[in-house]
Amino acid sequence: MRLSEKVKKLQSGKALESAVRHLRRTAAPRRFGLPLTAERLIKSIPAAGLAEIRRKHAVEDPGEAWPKYLNLTLWMDKNLQRVRDLGLDAGGRRRVLDLGCGAGYFLYICRQLGHDTLGLDIDEVPMFAEMMSLLGLRRVVARVQPFVALPRFAEKFDLITAFMICFNGHKSPALWGPKEWAFFLDDAATRLNPGGRIRLGFNRERDDSFYTEELRQFFLDRGGTVDEHRITLRPDGRRR
Secondary structure, X not given: OOHHHHHHHHHHOHHHHHHHHHHHHHHOOEOOOOOOOHHHXXXXXXXXXXXXXXXXXXXXXXXXXXXXXXXXXXXXXXXXXXXXXXXXXXXXXXXXXXXXXXXXXHHHHHHHXXXXXXXXXXXXXXXXXXXXXXXXXXXEEOOOOOOOOOOOOOOOEEEEEEEEEOOOOOOOOOOOOHHHHHHHHHHHHOOEEEEEEEEXXXXXXXXXXXXXHHHHHHHHHOOOEEEOOEEEEOHHHOOO
């Protein structure tokens, strides 16, 4: 790592977070017997079912269209990094809700690690539903909308995630501001167990930013940790 990157990491607090994650993994037993890799995870998926999904939905050059998620090596690796960033590869069993779960790779890795998982997404891409079924994952079909509460769930969660968020009016004139996010976060907080976390992952908007400066300050005022496109909030410890 270059010196400038090390300095930036120290200034942002990422060095401390990295050290804590390393300590947690050293002190706690791994939840998976062997090194967790994208290749090993892909091999654990029923081959015949995966081949059928690829036969039905794969295209040669998907670009940014949803068939890109059939590149399992790429997306398993990305989701492995998400799992590790959140410390889900060590420590106790947790209940995880993933909003906009897509094909379910993040939840699949979590479940392989022994966590309880639930996804939520709209039902517009057949491949996502087929992959979730093949992976043996649970999903609630619903749309996240501004000023509308999430569905009722039978359980509460230790972690709520939303990666590559599009439900916030992404790249549209209806892009969410502080009022919409305040409603969403207040509602999501009621679905958490004590000490639970919310992790948000933003897409770039048309101006190449992840969020406005106003929104960045909003998350900071709620006690959030802001790390480029990632926002982590712990409602129990939020500043009032």
